[in-house]
Amino acid sequence: MTVTVAPPTRLANPRLEVVGGHQLHGEIRVSGAKNSALVLMAACLLTQDTLRLRNVPPLTDITAMGEILAALGVRVTRSRDIVDLSGDHISQSAPPYELVNSLRASFFCIGPLLARMGMAQVPLPGGCQIGSRPVVEHVKGLKALGAQVSIEHGVVTAVVPGRSRRLTGGHIHLDCPSVGATETLMMAAVLADGETIIDNAALEPEVIDLANLLIAMGARIRGAGSPTIVIDGVSELHGADYAVIPDRIEAGTFLLAGAITRSILRVTPVIPDHLGAVLTKLEDVGCQLSHDGEGLTISARDIRGVDLRTMPFPGFPTDLQAPFMSLLATASGTSMVVETIFENRLQHVAELQRMGADIRMQGNTAYIEGVVRLSGAPVQGTDLRASAAMVLAGLAADGVTTVRGLEFLDRGYANMEGKLNAAGAQIRRLSSEASNADA
Secondary structure: OOOOOOOOOOOOOOOEEEEOOOOOEEEOOOOEEEHHHHHHHHHHHHHEEEEEEEEOOHHEEEEEEHHHHHHHHOOEEEEEOEEEEEEEOOOOOOHHHHHHOOOOHHHHHHHHHHHHHHHEEOOOOOOOOOOOOOOOHHHHHHHHOOOHHHEEEOOOEEEOOOOOOOOOOOEEEEOOOOOHHHHHHHOOOOOOOOEEEEEEEOHHHHHHHHHHHHHHHHOOOOOOOOOOOEEEEEOOOEEEEEEOEOOOHHHHHHHHHHHOOOOEEEEOOOHHHHHHHHHHHHOOOOOOOEEEEEEEEEOOOOEEOOOEOOOOOOHHHHHHHHHHHHHHHOOEEEEEEOOOOOOOOOOHHHHHOOOOEEEEEEEEEEEEEEOOOOEOEEOOOOOOOHHHHHHHHHOEEEEEEEEEEEEHHHHHOOOOOHHHHHHOEEEEEOOOOHHHOOO
């Protein structure tokens, strides 16, 4: 089976060399949302028809999900930003461990596999090591829909008992509004017999995006984007042609790139409602923002410190905490950042300190005293968003910043350096071999 979803070829052991001190200008275009595209791809398991997804970003995580679905029997083809997924010959209900281990989003497959096949065996997920992200809410919800679930040797096995092999609608209350659990249980419930109610559901835009896709496929869902989602199960779903929403985290990252370089920059497309808390904080630090119906233009000059606390949507997103901290490291005055979502998501602090940032840590709280200028240094991206934060810090630093850890960056940003360079940045992607040759 051929899978044609590979991103552009990358260099071996790559690094980015960022020359700081250049203002940005013009426009940067935002790709489709990674966190939406991954779960929308898993929805192909719910139908025998072809699902066409548009605006899919060319990322390593997208490639990995395509390989996982292909291993289950899905025919996966790609042309530019369009991915076609045909699940008419699903032959497996257990994706291979070696593929699943590196991609947390692979666990999304358990819901649609269980709904369509009546059974699923999915290894516990991997991904960025930013903290404990248990699947207890997923398991509890699947049990409420009538599945028998066990976890042994790192593998979650779920089976629907009885001849019909069909899940039964139920009432699910999530102890925490987990995005992954909400999405997994939505996909499981759309083919269940009867009504399912999910209380304390996640409110994120990606949940609404999934609901809109499932509705386009024939599902009956109401309340997505609110704390209570109601799903009336149907007997089957059909294919659809659907465009992924713009990536709000990528959009926020590029807006922060404009702010940290004290530039005037247009970022498009942006849905402001998806970034409400971030836009408020950008205005609080002194940025001017204007929306023209499709994109946002940021104008930044004098940046002052603010306090922020990460929270589930519509609060400030944990995925932009590290990039925003890079900006605050260059602000005048004192800032405080409190990370409440992931216990290990302040590892970038040490790397920012290497660049001259004045940051003091106390538990899950960082106190930042802004400095006049950061200094270029060799730094390591410790996870996806920390890697982006290092690139932003490099844009504002004196001299050259070398950013390693691009295996994380490339999971969530499509050609980040190319987009920034087109807006006036000076960034080179090099392999270790090229570095040695230059020496």
